[in-house]
Amino acid sequence: MEAVTDHTISALVEDKPGVLARVSGLFRRRGFNISNLSVGHSEVPNLSRMTFVVQGDEFVVEQVTKQLYKLIDVVRVNDITGDAKVARELALVKVKANADNRSEIMQLVDIFRANIVDVAADTVVIEVTGDEDKIDSLFRLLKPFGIKEVMRTGRIAMVRGPASTGGKPLTANVDDHNAPDVESVP
Amino acid sequence: MHLTGAQIVCESLMREGIEVMFGLPGGAILPLYQAMPEYPQLKHILVRHEQNAAHAADGYARASGKVGVCIATSGPGATNLVTGLATAMMDSIPVIAITGQVPRGAIGKDAFQETDITGITLPITKHNYLVMHTADLAGTIKEAFHIARTGRPGPVLIDIPRDVLTESADFVYPDNVTLKGYKPTMDGNGLQIKLAAKLIADAKRPLILAGHGVIIANAFDELRELAETAQVPVITTLLGISSFPEDHVLSMGMPGMHGMAYNNIAIDRSDLLIAVGMRFDDRVTGRLSTFAPHAKVIHIDVDPAEVGKSVHVTVPIVGDAKRVLHALANEVTPATRLEWLQEIDELRLEHPSDRLRESDKLLPQYVLKEISDVTNGNAIVVTGVGQHQMWAAQAYTFREPNSFITSGGLGTMGFEVPAAMGAQVARPDKTVWSIAGDGGFQMTMSELATIVEHQLPVKFALINNGYLGLVRQLQDLFEGGKRVSVEYSHNPDFVALAEAFGIRAFRVTEKGQMRGAILEAMAHEGPALIDFRVEPEENVYPHVPAGEGVTEMLEGPRPETEGAWKR
Ligand SMILES: Cc1ncc(C[n+]2csc(CCOP(=O)(O)OP(=O)(O)O)c2C)c(N)n1
Numbered sequence: 001m002e003a004v005t006d007h008t009i010s011a012l013v014e015d016k017p018g019v020l021a022r023v024s025g026l027f028r029r030r031g032f033n034i035s036n037l038s039v040g041h042s043e044v045p046n047l048s049r050m051t052f053v054v055q056g057d058e059f060v061v062e063q064v065t066k067q068l069y070k071l072i073d074v075v076r077v078n079d080i081t082g083d084a085k086v087a088r089e090l091a092l093v094k095v096k097a098n099a100d101n102r103s104e105i106m107q108l109v110d111i112f113r114a115n116i117v118d119v120a121a122d123t124v125v126i127e128v129t130g131d132e133d134k135i136d137s138l139f140r141l142l143k144p145f146g147i148k149e150v151m152r153t154g155r156i157a158m159v160r161g162p163a164s165t166g167g168k169p170l171t172a173n174v175d176d177h178n179a180p181d182v183e184s185v186p
Numbered sequence: 187m188h189l190t191g192a193q194i195v196c197e198s199l200m201r202e203g204i205e206v207m208f209g210l211p212g213g214a215i216l217p218l219y220q221a222m223p224e225y226p227q228l229k230h231i232l233v234r235h236e237q238n239a240a241h242a243a244d245g246y247a248r249a250s251g252k253v254g255v256c257i258a259t260s261g262p263g264a265t266n267l268v269t270g271l272a273t274a275m276m277d278s279i280p281v282i283a284i285t286g287q288v289p290r291g292a293i294g295k296d297a298f299q300e301t302d303i304t305g306i307t308l309p310i311t312k313h314n315y316l317v318m319h320t321a322d323l324a325g326t327i328k329e330a331f332h333i334a335r336t337g338r339p340g341p342v343l344i345d346i347p348r349d350v351l352t353e354s355a356d357f358v359y360p361d362n363v364t365l366k367g368y369k370p371t372m373d374g375n376g377l378q379i380k381l382a383a384k385l386i387a388d389a390k391r392p393l394i395l396a397g398h399g400v401i402i403a404n405a406f407d408e409l410r411e412l413a414e415t416a417q418v419p420v421i422t423t424l425l426g427i428s429s430f431p432e433d434h435v436l437s438m439g440m441p442g443m444h445g446m447a448y449n450n451i452a453i454d455r456s457d458l459l460i461a462v463g464m465r466f467d468d469r470v471t472g473r474l475s476t477f478a479p480h481a482k483v484i485h486i487d488v489d490p491a492e493v494g495k496s497v498h499v500t501v502p503i504v505g506d507a508k509r510v511l512h513a514l515a516n517e518v519t520p521a522t523r524l525e526w527l528q529e530i531d532e533l534r535l536e537h538p539s540d541r542l543r544e545s546d547k548l549l550p551q552y553v554l555k556e557i558s559d560v561t562n563g564n565a566i567v568v569t570g571v572g573q574h575q576m577w578a579a580q581a582y583t584f585r586e587p588n589s590f591i592t593s594g595g596l597g598t599m600g601f602e603v604p605a606a607m608g609a610q611v612a613r614p615d616k617t618v619w620s621i622a623g624d625g626g627f628q629m630t631m632s633e634l635a636t637i638v639e640h641q642l643p644v645k646f647a648l649i650n651n652g653y654l655g656l657v658r659q660l661q662d663l664f665e666g667g668k669r670v671s672v673e674y675s676h677n678p679d680f681v682a683l684a685e686a687f688g689i690r691a692f693r694v695t696e697k698g699q700m701r702g703a704i705l706e707a708m709a710h711e712g713p714a715l716i717d718f719r720v721e722p723e724e725n726v727y728p729h730v731p732a733g734e735g736v737t738e739m740l741e742g743p744r745p746e747t748e749g750a751w752k753r
């Protein structure tokens with residue numbers, strides 16, 4: 001049995017009303033666990049790119065992929081978990097700050113290569129990008145100051161190098177499911 | 187051509203080859219109805235309830251292999267379609283549902299009779315549309331039909347706001363459809379087919395599990411060729427019934443929860459399952475961990491998501507059943523398999539679940555057997571859901587391809603009346619028998635009026651046990667006989683009721699009256715109903731208790747309580 005891990009899936013979908021409801025409805029009714037979903041325009045007109053993080057083993061990911069393909073508006077699905085990729089999340093955090101501790105906060109912000117994007121009398125707003133771990137650690141360090149508000153976009157990911165994140169065309173992918181289970185074939 | 191939206195819908199339906207539609211009008215869909223008289227080629231059958239329009243379109247589609255069309259107005263009209271669409275979705279039936287919607291400006295305002303039907307039907311349609319521009323109608327309808335009838339078929343709903351129907355646009359019907367995200371794989375992978383043929387050649391105890399996909403793909407001849415060439419016995423799932431002639435020596439009948447005991451044992455012993463157009467439904471497999479423990483699996487299905495969903499597959503082949511079976515039949519080596527066939531013969535003798543119990547009473551199984559004999563297994567049989575459905579599957583000998591119409595996946599009671607109506611519309615040349623439960627019949631019997639109106643000669647065999655029989659059976663077998671809400675102690679007089687609708691009706695209370703009544707009903711030109719007052723407490727056997735492995739079945743009534751078995 002394979003371990004349950006996070007899988008990063010990238011999907012190219014038709015930019016049509018209701019497509020998000022179709023995808024999220026599918027996850028809900030089939031009981032797939034999604035920790036994270038982000039969506040936005042892609043480089044192709046009328047196509048959006050979705051990135052989501054699915055929890056489960058290979059079997060679950062295969063089912064997620066196949067079920068997604070059944071949605072007419074889903075054009076391509078690719079599990080990029082094993083690929084070399086750049087994965088980023090953007091977070092905004094509003095922290096209590098006063099004249100006494102503001103410089104301490106600014107030091108942290110520098111270390112994390114984050115930015116202060118708003119300063120008020122007793123708060124600052126910090127913008128940070130990075131992987132989930134980096135953002136989590138910054139938040140941990142900011143916590144003692146008093147976090148008032150947090151917003152996170154969820155992970156987006158892109159495969160490194162010239163390869164396309166969009167993955168293989170649909171037919172090739174379906175054919176993948178035709179691949180024999182070598183161990184059990186005599 | 188500059189046409190109104192309503193005219194565009196009619197023109198498009200005609201170009202899709204539609205001849206008949208089932209529906210019921212209302213305010214939002216009214217413009218479409220008002221355009222219909224201009225298109226007399228499109229016959230509209232006015233139903234009594236929209237659920238029945240959907241089931242009738244479904245029965246029509248199953249019996250004809252064409253797309254069924256149903257129409258409803260917004261709000262309650264549209265929501266009444268829901269059970270019918272879910273039924274069609276579960277059983278992969280190509281149905282187009284057209285619903286009226288409130289005018290565009292009123293959408294989202296909780297307008298009178300507004301309901302978010304595309305939201306509601308999201309999980310029970312293959313795809314659905316809300317058409318916001320008259321100019322988009324033709325292309326959408328073209329796409330909808332393409333999606334409904336290709337790949338793994340399924341229902342598609344098109345929701346049209348009232349003002350989209352009344353506005354005008356240029357009408358050009360597209361020649362083809364391009365969908366970036368939809369390209370069903372039709373041809374099986376050649377290498378995989380070779381591997382499958384090798385597995386079949388090496389197998390000692392192979393079995394074919396034929397499902398609905400064989401019927402949908404029209405792969406009767408190909409299945410038969412494969413079975414005969416490789417000498418592999420054919421087990422048919424509930425929806426696979428009539429994909430293979432049941433009077434054939436290699437025909438084994440149904441597996442699973444109420445399947446033949448010898449099939450469940452044979453599957454348990456098998457070293458190779460060749461599954462075609464079936465999805466290892468839980469009613470077939472029982473507890474998955476003990477299902478077919480010795481078998482490798484070749485799984486042929488047009489829907490890749492079904493392959494590997496429930497059981498581990500050795501050789502997956504994604505493709506159309508007809509094409510793959512054809513290729514596979516050409517690839518396999520002819521075989522004899524005398525030992526395995528003999529082993530199965532012995533199993534059939536030791537576990538004769540295909541034999542009927544002997545009794546002087548009017549057992550429901552006898553009714554099905556008698557209809558089978560009288561029609562020579564050539565009728566189209568439509569059922570409801572429950573005991574009568576299982577007895578139809580078990581006791582009727584299906585000889586005609588695609589002649590069994592039943593709600594398998596959703597198990598929708600009430601299906602028997604409207605689906606039989608749709609089937610008879612599709613096949614005026616055939617005798618259509620509706621095998622009805624007294625429970626299910628009362629859910630949808632309002633369509634008897636429609637059946638009379640359109641002079642559809644459907645024959646109804648009401649298996650009247652005065653119970654929600656299959657639920658009573660569960661209570662009797664697994665709830666210590668504690669019967670709760672399963673008895674209909676005041677059923678109507680069904681003969682008088684049928685007559686009130688204008689249907690010829692008979693009552694049969696004894697075994698000896700069966701044949702005469704069936705012959706008389708068939709001789710009658712119009713619709714007829716026979717109220718069979720069957721033995722009320724008869725149970726369906728075998729019965730695999732829910733959650734158990736399929737070999738752990740109750741094979742028959744205990745002799746001390748329900749009489750001996752005929753061998
Ligand atoms: C619409 C619907 N409601 C409830 C059920 C649950 N159910 C399954 S079989 C059955 C009994 C059916 O009774 P009847 O139509 O008289 O058939 P019988 O089993 O007596 O032959 C019921 C209630 C169902 N399948 N469908």
Ligand SMILES: [Mg+2]
Pocket residue numbers: 623624625649650651652653654655
């Ligand atoms: Mg009953």
